[in-house]
Amino acid sequence: MIEGNFAVAQSGGPTAAINASLCGVICEVLRNDRKVYGMINGVKGAIDNNFVDLGEIFDDKQNLKLLKNTPAAFLGSCRYRLPDFNGKSDIYERIFDNFASKNITMAVYIGGNDSMDTVMKLSEYSEKNKKGVLFAGVPKTIDNDLVGTDHTPGFGSAAKFVASAVSEIARDCAVYADRSATVIEIMGRNAGWLTAASALARSATSNAPHLIYLPERPLSREKLIEDVKGCAARNIVIAVSEGIKNEKGTYYSNLDCNSGHDKFGHAQLCGSAKVIENIIKETFGIKTRSVELNVLQRCSSHFASLTDLDEAEMVGAFGVKSLLSGSTGVVAGFERVRDYEVKPIINNVSKVANLEKTVPDSFITENGYDVTEKAIEYLRPLILGEPQIEMENGIPKHIAL
């Protein structure tokens, strides 16, 4: 077993599960009687020698439970990208000097796609310059677009929030007798995973959303109008990705907001849902509105998926175990072994970093406005279960540095 202490960082956009992974890291390190230092604001903390001793903060188990249910990154985040190196580099040397001063020989980096780039560079630098520090990535992203893993921690909670919100908004839409349309914009610019999860809103009492548009399929103005025309529902609910494009490959969010046509002169820009709202309003003259679910998709810890939180914690712990056994330059992930069970796996980071996994064809129906039963089967287990949330004064209690 590798000797020495641990460092851990969080990076990229926040999720409801990124602190659950941190929780898994802390618990596993403490179980192994090592020290675990949190880098503040991602790799910047390592550059600036800005660490906190997490063992001190979390000697109280109650605090770990709070951490697991606190949204966003407890240690702060950064969007800093390490420069490429060639031989020796000042920034890299500072990081490894700071690690050495705390006897840090293993580091876990919890983050999205960009963060895996950091893991790759740091582990390469360490090997080439014989720094003796091992690096493992623990994924998180609500976008679910990482390769080499069945799904990503953070996605299940976002998917659960999206499905629940869409089911509630559908109720809200259904109260009036007049025909109407509601367009709900969902995150995920290039990968439609989260938009696909809106299909989980359907139940015995509602088949909304009636139309689902993923960025994996172009959506022409004509098709949109045909689809709406053919929709039997009185109060139509449409789930649309923020990154939907038309047949020319132009993002809807880059079309003129009012007309839905190409920008010209004083065109104004807005989100994809607003553009679609205006096209439907103009074409059909029915009451139409749009709703952006916005950042609540990634920070709604009050309604996280327990499956997601538990898995996020497990994969955090697994990252620690992998390092202790000598792995480096790896990214943890999940393999789905049964319906439904996952086991943690590791991949070489070079096979994961800077790649993107989109929704496969087999998950999208031929008509291009829905997902298949296979997609539902894949998605459903990820949103099951609810954590017990500690409340204080009527709102969820969080923990902060």
Add this chain to the structure above:
Amino acid sequence: MIEGNFAVAQSGGPTAAINASLCGVICEVLRNDRKVYGMINGVKGAIDNNFVDLGEIFDDKQNLKLLKNTPAAFLGSCRYRLPDFNGKSDIYERIFDNFASKNITMAVYIGGNDSMDTVMKLSEYSEKNKKGVLFAGVPKTIDNDLVGTDHTPGFGSAAKFVASAVSEIARDCAVYADRSATVIEIMGRNAGWLTAASALARSATSNAPHLIYLPERPLSREKLIEDVKGCAARNIVIAVSEGIKNEKGTYYSNLDCNSGHDKFGHAQLCGSAKVIENIIKETFGIKTRSVELNVLQRCSSHFASLTDLDEAEMVGAFGVKSLLSGSTGVVAGFERVRDYEVKPIINNVSKVANLEKTVPDSFITENGYDVTEKAIEYLRPLILGEPQIEMENGIPKHIAL
């Protein structure tokens, strides 16, 4: 005790508690061994003779529990305003004929301000034309702007969602080391109650929102800029009402979206938060974004206030009791008797209908960007407690007609 059966309707914009009131009505009527007919789509159901027998649908107690936790209006809603009458009126006669055919002598109308106008007109018509039907209003509105009651059912759940969402978004904002601003737009065009409730997001670990702007106070561009400049927080969170106006009385949502100045030529319009976002971005050059909480404020049953739901149910039952004892032309409401306890009261509908209660001066701080301790004391009890939600396939289970 008055003889005969009951009718009940829901009207106006949906809330998370309007079905809890319906639940209270149904239970109390069934306890008194009468029939209770639901009018479909508000008073339109009575005009079109479109009723459902709620005793049949809800003979199963489990369904009543589901109803209490289902958002929006189970019976559907309408935005129809009854015409004024003078002597006899065809529409009114149709309503009373349809009531008579089912021996309906008492009717409960669950709704907002406009609905109380319906209660007033129907009870007056009934009295003047000796129809022998009694009418009671049961209030609901997330806006909390009804006079004659300490607060309105539906407000507490919306306030709890707003407070929780703001507290989660504040975590999401706080992860980056760079200065930023996030502007959160909250419902309530003329009354700032719900925006005031954003103050309940504050906790031991966060003092966001740092600036709170209610529609009760004008907000000049200069004041906004001064306030942001004076704000010590690194990641500023601003809660703003959708109905905020500038010193000239112009809604921010009627200002040019990009410049925040008066509309001119090809000006584009957007929500108040977006206008404020653009003013801050332009003035300070910091990362700024805006978030509209939108309809989730009124339909997030998955995170309703138990206090609100229980009170909504109680006031529904109280409406039934008032009718049975012979009251008509009344609206139920709450008196706050202790800290915290409420008792149901009734008001004459003419003292309530078509009036609006805004946030009092004593609830707004002198600097104009916050609420007072008195406001917090008033608001806090309304968001306490969480209902137990029945889940199915990872999302809350609802009931529908």
